[in-house]
Amino acid sequence: xxxxxxxxxxxxxxxxxxxxxxxxxxxxxxxxxxxxxxxxxxxxxxxxxxxxxxxxxxxxxxxxxxxxxxxxxxxxxxxxxxxxxxxxxxxxxxxxxxxxxxxxxxxxxxxxxxxxxxxxxxxxxxxxxxxxxxxxxxxxxxxxxxxxxxxxxxxxxxxxxxxxxxxxxxxxxxxxxxxxxxxxxxxxxxxxxxxxxxxxxxxxxxxxxxxxxxxxxxxxxxxxxxxxxxxxxxxxxxxxxxxxxxxxxxxxxxxxxxxxxxxxxx
Amino acid sequence: xxxxxxxxxxxxxxxxxxxxxxxxxxxxxxxxxxxxxxxxxxxxxxxxxxxxxxxxxxxxxxxxxxxxxxxxxxxxxxxxxxxxxxxxxxxxxxxxxxxxxxxxxxxxxxxxxxxxxxxxxxxxxxxxxxxxxxxxxxxxxxxxxxxxxxxxxxxxxxxxxxxxxxxxxxxxxxxxxxxxxxxxxx
Numbered sequence: 001x002x003x004x005x006x007x008x009x010x011x012x013x014x015x016x017x018x019x020x021x022x023x024x025x026x027x028x029x030x031x032x033x034x035x036x037x038x039x040x041x042x043x044x045x046x047x048x049x050x051x052x053x054x055x056x057x058x059x060x061x062x063x064x065x066x067x068x069x070x071x072x073x074x075x076x077x078x079x080x081x082x083x084x085x086x087x088x089x090x091x092x093x094x095x096x097x098x099x100x101x102x103x104x105x106x107x108x109x110x111x112x113x114x115x116x117x118x119x120x121x122x123x124x125x126x127x128x129x130x131x132x133x134x135x136x137x138x139x140x141x142x143x144x145x146x147x148x149x150x151x152x153x154x155x156x157x158x159x160x161x162x163x164x165x166x167x168x169x170x171x172x173x174x175x176x177x178x179x180x181x182x183x184x185x186x187x188x189x190x191x192x193x194x195x196x197x198x199x200x201x202x203x204x205x206x207x208x209x210x211x212x213x214x215x216x217x218x219x220x221x222x223x224x225x226x227x228x229x230x231x232x233x234x235x236x237x238x239x240x241x242x243x244x245x246x247x248x249x250x251x252x253x254x255x256x257x258x259x260x261x262x263x264x265x266x
Numbered sequence: 267x268x269x270x271x272x273x274x275x276x277x278x279x280x281x282x283x284x285x286x287x288x289x290x291x292x293x294x295x296x297x298x299x300x301x302x303x304x305x306x307x308x309x310x311x312x313x314x315x316x317x318x319x320x321x322x323x324x325x326x327x328x329x330x331x332x333x334x335x336x337x338x339x340x341x342x343x344x345x346x347x348x349x350x351x352x353x354x355x356x357x358x359x360x361x362x363x364x365x366x367x368x369x370x371x372x373x374x375x376x377x378x379x380x381x382x383x384x385x386x387x388x389x390x391x392x393x394x395x396x397x398x399x400x401x402x403x404x405x406x407x408x409x410x411x412x413x414x415x416x417x418x419x420x421x422x423x424x425x426x427x428x429x430x431x432x433x434x435x436x437x438x439x440x441x442x443x444x445x446x447x448x449x450x451x452x
Contacts, residue, residue: 020426020434021427024401024426024430026406026407026408027407027408028408028409052430055434055437057330058379058437059380059383059398060334061377061379061380061381062380062381062383062384063292063333064295065288066294067290068286068287069300069304072304072307072308073279076278076311076312079312080278080315083316084273192317193313193317195320195321196331196338247322247324
């Protein structure tokens with residue numbers, strides 16, 4: 001496990017020391033996880049982070065102006081016209097079959113554990129980029145099933161109501177310890193890149209109860225994402241799974257546009 | 267943006283006229299080569315062409331969003347190059363180290379803040395400014411900076427933290443002074 005494993009107690013002084021570099025994006029993944037957990041456990045640090053972030057945003061405007069060659073404008077306009085004539089193609093996220101025979105326990109021990117978003121009932125295990133680093137072939141729910149699942153797999157497919165887009169998603173899970181914990185994996189394809197500052201959030205909803213915010217994620221250049229988390233409640237006990245695009249990534253209830261949704265009827 | 271939604275290429279031309287230099291300059295600052303900067307600038311304008319609604323005016327100015335998108339894309343490209351084992355496109359000893367001169371053609375409040383930021387950075391020790399440059403404009407983490415500069419990781423962390431803390435202190439002094447002078451005038 002990483003030196004910043006999720007079981008460690010948060011030291012607010014240590015988190016505070018990481019804030020300057022965090023605001024620049026200069027931290028390694030394990031340190032990012034420490035800060036993101038620390039911002040929950042040490043709420044006083046949020047205002048300090050906002051100060052750093054507001055300051056570092058101004059670094060963008062220290063640019064030395066460089067004039068591009070005159071033909072760039074025409075190239076851009078020509079490409080835009082071509083784009084308009086040719087409808088965008090969706091990029092399938094099918095990749096070669098992954099190596100077989102690796103259990104989810106292998107993922108847990110082989111990888112740094114990410115506590116990007118930790119609720120009382122779930123633990124974030126792998127982000128997409130970490131999955132990619134481990135094996136470049138992870139890409140579909142089936143791929144992940146072969147890597148993660150050792151028992152029966154339950155799956156729901158998510159669809160969209162958003163016009164002119166065709167994202168797809170799937171949430172699958174399998175018991176780790178029956179009636180105690182489950183490992184779950186989520187894959188989505190063809191999502192639009194989220195605007196700066198915004199994020200996709202995955203939610204599990206149950207009528208009459210506060211929503212469970214599973215976590216936030218970004219997508220790669222092709223609009224795809226995949227990640228694994230451990231949860232200590234049966235996913236089948238929830239009514240709905242949905243993905244929203246949130247302008248404020250810190251929200252605790254879904255407020256943004258729902259881009260993927262499915263009832264959980266298993 | 268509404269015109270872009272209607273796929274009016276004159277709107278794209280106007281957008282380029284207004285922000286083309288800034289977008290290209292950001293891409294060039296990160297990537298260090300004209301060819302790569304042109305490709306990223308083209309990618310950014312095409313992205314806006316295809317997804318104009320991705321900019322939310324309530325979350326900030328268009329120029330801030332454009333520069334953020336450009337920086338992110340350029341850094342992504344740089345990271346891919348690094349993962350591929352290619353050297354940084356700009357040798358470390360040729361980095362501008364955040365000492366660029368400002369150009370009045372890029373006027374406005376944001377650029378005024380940038381000029382102020384530049385002045386404050388110039389007050390930092392050079393090695394701290396260098397690390398801020400590498401982190402912000404090259405998208406490098408502590409570990410990557412240590413690897414690229416051969417400076418011990420602990421020293422990188424300390425210098426970057428000290429530089430940013432000092433910069434934050436200077437920035438707050440200046441912005442507080444501006445606020446106070448504004449109150450005096452009213």
